[in-house]
Amino acid sequence: MSKGLPETRTDAAMSELVPEPRPKPAVPMKPVSINSNLLGYIGIDTIIEQMRKKTMKTGFDFNIMVVGQSGLGKSTLVNTLFKSQVSRKASSWNREEKIPKTVEIKAIGHVIEEGGVKMKLTVIDTPGFGDQINNENCWEPIEKYINEQYEKFLKEEVNIARKKRIPDTRVHCCLYFISPTGHSLRPLDLEFMKHLSKVVNIIPVIAKADTMTLEEKSEFKQRVRKELEVNGIEFYPQKEFDEDLEDKTENDKIRQESMPFAVVGSDKEYQVNGKRVLGRKTPWGIIEVENLNHCEFALLRDFVIRTHLQDLKEVTHNIHYETYRAKRLNDNGGLPPGEGLLGTVLPPVPATPCPTAE
């Protein structure tokens, strides 16, 4: 994925002497360092604390997008995820409001704090997706929005005088809601995921999973996984970005067993066994949202928030954003491929024949 950097990976030790003034700036080789043993405690590991303090001071940004047909429980799920009224539910809309003609993008930001960690959470809703009669290209506004955020970031990054911390509005994660038909994916689902899995991290989620029994659920999940694989759709966590064996085994497990997560969302609390839990009350029982036997909400929450939040941001920044940047700079003909800006300020030597000497 990264172009072969000019640093030749020769294993030369980095005792370099810089004799002349004005040395040519060369990309430093990855040095083969000498492993030294510390004879006593110094305190280097306090850098972890220092780093932690720094990040807590600056705070975090997280942008999550929810896509799916209306009525699948997107807003409820987001509210359950963040345990607060992050999105206004559709039922509270004015009855006279029509379904929007095209897909709208609504981004609402919130600042939430927990344990000293401040997070600016932005939830991007897409009302109108898949709701029209003719749904062709309904993913295009979404793709456009995502690319716009990349563009904004790129513009900031390319400035001469840059801000200390570039505001990050790029979409880190996109939850795609699959209708629990029990059969297979719809063509719209496949089309959307095919187009967008290349620009953003997609996490497919089976909505309203309480309509399926356990067997139906597992069968449906298997079928969905197979379909996604057959169509070449790489959802997060993508196989190609697994860095080491540990990551790979962990992510394989998630990919092959748990995903897509079959979730149930709720923001109402009920009393069950003396505890107050979030759930849905039905004549035949109470579905506990955070009970792993009932649905996989807890898995989704742990996956997205507790373990892979930083990774989602990193994949977005290091891979999706870099891909966009490379494409953008290439397409515009601005910078010749493979060369940095400074390397080609002067055009290359023209290939005209030299006049013969006298």
Place this chain on the structure above:
Amino acid sequence: MASEVARHLLFQSHMAAKTAGMPSQLPDSEQNQKKDNTRSLTMSGHVGFESLPDQLVNRSIQQGFCFNILCVGETGIGKSTLIDTLFNTNFEDHESSHFYPHVRLKAQTYELQESNVRLKLTIVNTVGFGDQINKEESYQPIVDYIDAQFEAYLQEELKIKRSLFNYHDSRIHVCLYFISPTGHSLKTLDLLTMKSLDSKVNIIPVIAKADAISKTELQKFKIKLMSELVSNGVQIYQFPTDDETIAKINASMNGHLPFAVVGSMDEVKVGNKMVKARQYPWGIVQVENENHCDFVKLREMLLCTNMEDLRDQTHTRHYELYRRCKLEELGFTDVGPEHEPLSLQETYEAKRHEFYGERQRKEEEMKQTFVQRVKEKEAMLKEAERELQAKFEHLKRVHQEERMKLEEKRRLLEEEIIAFSKKKATSEIHQNQSFMVPGSSLRKDKDRKKEPGYRFELLCFDVRACETSDGRTDTEEGRGAPRPRGGLGSVWRRSQGL
């Protein structure tokens, strides 16, 4: 930290008192956030993103940390020893010579590990600093080296396909400047060097070999140094005081600058412990004793408290400054001539057009020159050809003339030969006739003898009488061997020869 937890609990209880479904709170601090379209939310339960810093830190641990120290100071002032002591390791290094003609920078990278932290430490040493007789060129190599590291990073950042997260950061994070313990003031070289470095790197000045100064002198020396630095406008690194937890200690440390350090890896027994110290006849200077020197303070500040801040400052302040200057130097600005925001893209496009135009023009020029030269050469060659042709013609003519002359000569010669043979033939006939009259024949002999080609030898003299042939001429007899017939016959042999 306790205040944060308390605040969180307060929120929780506040939330629990309300029923679910109510709209979100709008606390006061939200005023300035309104324009961002953000609202402050309170959560009704534990979500779990407080593990986010941990996730981040785990990631960094996986990748490892990078730290680059530059040591500037005269040869023999104790740089390597201090680094050894700081990191409690014997980094292999030998003493440098004092006779280098130029200042060189030597960089060495080490991998250290402590608990689960992997640190890639790079030490850059100045070799030969302050040794030369003429020290004017001393600080330039250092400035160039620092710039080169920034340049490399900038190049990487401006690439189209880049991999910054994989990049080995070689930018200098801190510069330890070693001051000689003269006790008087800063040397001119020190001042000049620090002035040229202060906008490019975080400088921490240290007084080396501090065991050479007594305590009272040290205080005066420190005050003198700091005032000199301030009056000359040298910006040294100030330990950050914005974080409450470390503000106090950092502020007090700021007052102890420059640190007076002693470095030693030798261990000496003091009391019942082995400590790092230097042993003198008059006592033992303990490195880690705060009364003896500021080594512990330096280690504390450099490694335990502010390493991250040093890295941060390097990236956000010094590197950004370098980047800005470099890009402006190249002619890129953020604001165009009409004070509209100009993007890098547009500027580049404009420049590109300019350069292409330039290039086209140059190409045309070169083409013209080339065509011209070709024409000239062609004319020259034609000229030469003509000359050659003329010469050829001339020579041909001369040759022809010569030939004709020779032919002429040959013809004449042949004619002469013919004439001569004729003559000879005639003379032979006459010879035959002339034998009847010896006198005349003798005369004729003589005459004949004068003629070239033939020689007549008298072989014998025949006294027999023989017929005379009056009236008969030799011509009838032909030219064969003329046989003399005469009274006094003689046999003549004709011999060819001389």
